[in-house]
Amino acid sequence: MRLAVLSDVHGNVYALEAVLADIRAAAPDAVYxxxxxxxxxxxxxxxxxxQLEHAPPTVRGNTDETVAGWHAGRAEHWREWVVAQLPPEVPGVLGRLPTTAEAAGGELLLAHGSLHSAWDALFVNRSGGAASPDELLEQVGSWPRARVVVVGHTHREQVACADGVTFVNVGPVSRQLQGDPAARWALLERRGPLWNVTFRRTAYDVEAAAAWALAHCPDGEKEAGQLRRGRPVA
Structure with missing residues (x-):
């Protein structure tokens, strides 16, 4: 069984198209x-x-909740612009997505941030430090069949193991944080009883994406700068 998982497209069709081409070449059994x-x-x-055609959302992210009209706050001006770009049904579609999904007979758990909230980070504990193995296992207590837990949200590729359960952050398709603009995704492979994860990085036309942002979106300079540099712009 070979499964492709992507996260955090953040409205970047240029990065997404490159990732989808890479995924097609890998020929997985499913895409999440x-x-x-x-x-x-x-x-x-x-x-x-x-995304609708090739990789429809499996779970909702925190900004999907914002697009759906939940807790926009100071970001309302950006929400209004995003919603105006989209078919009118999209906020409702995003708002109806689940927080958590299962696949592979319950061995695979999928979420955006953590298994309980799209806004929390799986690898971060309540004190803001790195979650310990016991704290990671505590999060999957309600899913005894889970062998792999996969998330996004923090825009950092991560992997950890605890008591036979593998925890993965696949990294983002767009809006990188660590100084490399390449798009990210991950390939999960089940061989017998074992799961393996391969982190993938895919080059794309960053300049085309930045040019679109500069021409069309609010705060276009910041958006284009982050896309080009692979890190946020102050």
Whole structure:
């Protein structure tokens, strides 16, 4: 069994198309999308259409909740712009997505942030430090069949193991944080009773994405700067 998992497209159709081409070449048995689908400024309308056709969202991300009209707060101006780019049904579609999904007979758990909230981070504990093995296992207590837990949200590739359960953050398709603009996704492979994870990085036309952001979206300079540099712009 070979499964592709992507997360945090953030409305970047240019990065998404490159990732989808890479996924097609890998020929997985299924593709899962961990949310934060359209909250971004590199053609979110086309990014949504591509996701609907090739990688529909499996769970909702925190910014999907914001697009759906939940707790926008100071980001309301950006929400209004994003929603205006999209078909009118999209906020409702995103708001109805689950927080958590199961696959592979319950061996695979999928979420955006943590198994309980799209806003929390799986690898971070309540004190803001790195979650210990026991704290990671505590999160999967309600899913005794789980062997792999896969999330996104923090835009960092991570992997940890605890008592036979593997915890994975696949990294983001867009809006990188660590100084490398390449798009991310992950390939999960089940061989017999064992699961393996391969982190994938995919080059894409960053300049085309940045140009779209500069021409069309609010705070286009910041969006384009982060896409180009692979880290946020102050």
């Amino acid at each position: 999308n961990l949310g934060d689908t359209v909250w971004g400024g590199a053609d979110p309308a086309r990014a949504w259409a591509e």
